[in-house]
Amino acid sequence: MEGGSEPALRVELEQRFQLTGTAQQLIAMLASRQTDVDAAVDAHVDANPALVRRAPRRCRWCAAALERGRCPACSGTGADVRELDPAAPVDARDQVLQEARALVPAGHEGDVDLVMALLDGRGLLPAGVAGIGGPQGERLRVALDAVRAVAPPGTAEPDLRACLLAQARWHAEHGGPALLVTLVRDHLEDLGDDDLAGRLGVTPSELSDARAVLRTRLTVAPLPLGRDDAGLAPPDVVVREVQGRLVVEALDAGDLGLTVDDELATLPLGAEAAQWRDAHVADARRLLYLLDRRADTLRRVTAAALEVQEDFVRHGRAAHRPLTRAQVAERLGLHPSTVSRVVHGAVVAVPDRRVLPLAAFFGTAEAPREAVARLFASDDPPHSDDEARARLAAQGVHLARRTVAKYRAAERRHGAGAT
Numbered sequence: 001m002e003g004g005s006e007p008a009l010r011v012e013l014e015q016r017f018q019l020t021g022t023a024q025q026l027i028a029m030l031a032s033r034q035t036d037v038d039a040a041v042d043a044h045v046d047a048n049p050a051l052v053r054r055a056p057r058r059c060r061w062c063a064a065a066l067e068r069g070r071c072p073a074c075s076g077t078g079a080d081v082r083e084l085d086p087a088a089p090v091d092a093r094d095q096v097l098q099e100a101r102a103l104v105p106a107g108h109e110g111d112v113d114l115v116m117a118l119l120d121g122r123g124l125l126p127a128g129v130a131g132i133g134g135p136q137g138e139r140l141r142v143a144l145d146a147v148r149a150v151a152p153p154g155t156a157e158p159d160l161r162a163c164l165l166a167q168a169r170w171h172a173e174h175g176g177p178a179l180l181v182t183l184v185r186d187h188l189e190d191l192g193d194d195d196l197a198g199r200l201g202v203t204p205s206e207l208s209d210a211r212a213v214l215r216t217r218l219t220v221a222p223l224p225l226g227r228d229d230a231g232l233a234p235p236d237v238v239v240r241e242v243q244g245r246l247v248v249e250a251l252d253a254g255d256l257g258l259t260v261d262d263e264l265a266t267l268p269l270g271a272e273a274a275q276w277r278d279a280h281v282a283d284a285r286r287l288l289y290l291l292d293r294r295a296d297t298l299r300r301v302t303a304a305a306l307e308v309q310e311d312f313v314r315h316g317r318a319a320h321r322p323l324t325r326a327q328v329a330e331r332l333g334l335h336p337s338t339v340s341r342v343v344h345g346a347v348v349a350v351p352d353r354r355v356l357p358l359a360a361f362f363g364t365a366e367a368p369r370e371a372v373a374r375l376f377a378s379d380d381p382p383h384s385d386d387e388a389r390a391r392l393a394a395q396g397v398h399l400a401r402r403t404v405a406k407y408r409a410a411e412r413r414h415g416a417g418a419t
Contacts, residue, residue, distance in 0.1 A: 027341065051259075179200070308323045
């Protein structure tokens with residue numbers, strides 16, 4: 001009896017171990033960003049003959065269905081890096097050069113050429129250029145403004161800190177955490193300190209979200225030499241507008257063109273070869289399962305957040321409504337840690353072509369913060385926090401005086417970083 005049950009017990013334990021391993025892989029996949037997922041897929045395709053990459057079904061950039069390998073909506077492709085029209089500029093610098101030349105007065109295009117020629121390999125500009133005096137200096141500053149207007153944020157800044165700060169300001173102005181500006185300006189050296197959240201007067205979750213954006217969206221090379229979009233990762237989630245409705249898309253394995261080689265999977269083989277083949281087929285199917293689960297979880301979490309934050313997506317920070325990860329977890333029947341893993345570092349492309357951190361959909365104070373900021377920036381700002389509290393209450397925004405003071409101070413710090 002005991003001898004007969006031992007093999008069954010061994011199989012059960014092996015199955016439990018396999019499930020545990022798959023669960024661990026799923027947890028890691030949920031916390032991975034798109035660049036990490038793409039790297040893992042590339043490695044599996046190279047190493048596993050049972051995993052096949054065919055033509056993708058959807059655009060990696062806007063999730064529209066591809067037509068003959070091209071996106072009819074944004075001219076993107078299913079590739080993880082945009083493929084360019086052969087007639088388009090060879091690299092991003094050519095594109096910036098053409099657009100910036102169109103912004104300066106006729107006859108001054110050579111000034112733009114000079115600014116672009118002075119950029120180093122990362123897209124930064126020698127510090128002394130902006131300080132050149134006289135008419136030539138003024139013309140160069142006009143050209144510099146034109147380049148910065150059309151180039152990725154952080155381009156043509158004099159040093160790395162200024163470059164990162166310009167990017168942080170851009171993200172903060174386009175739905176990212178305002179705390180990002182403070183971190184880059186004042187705390188690059190102590191980002192890992194355990195007490196940083198307390199010193200900044202923010203929650204650990206707010207600090208974690210800002211750190212994630214800093215790590216995943218800021219770059220030391222805003223305009224590197226090379227082909228357009230080099231190193232640019234597609235979004236994790238896409239929100240599209242379809243007939244007036246916002247629709248959430250996250251690409252699964254089939255959308256990416258990944259599948260198991262059915263011919264290899266069913267090929268008659270000897271015992272040893274079949275064992276080798278079956279192991280690779282199982283590994284391929286496990287990866288497809290993980291990709292599908294990641295896409296489904298991203299889609300569900302984003303869709304649940306979007307039900308609350310549609311006005312935020314359409315109209316900006318002032319329309320942000322209070323929403324926590326725990327609320328979304330309860331609504332979807334997920335563990336709060338699962339939602340936190342999915343949200344951490346993920347980015348969402350929205351219909352107006354902005355790319356927002358998924359974390360920007362969460363929080364409890366964005367709209368009140370925006371109301372305080374707008375009130376103090378108005379032509380008739382309040383003279384005290386008590387006056388501000390009363391005027392906000394008349395607008396339907398009810399805050400304690402100390403909360404008004406806290407938000408005012410926070411906005412002043414972030415505003416100082418944007419000047």
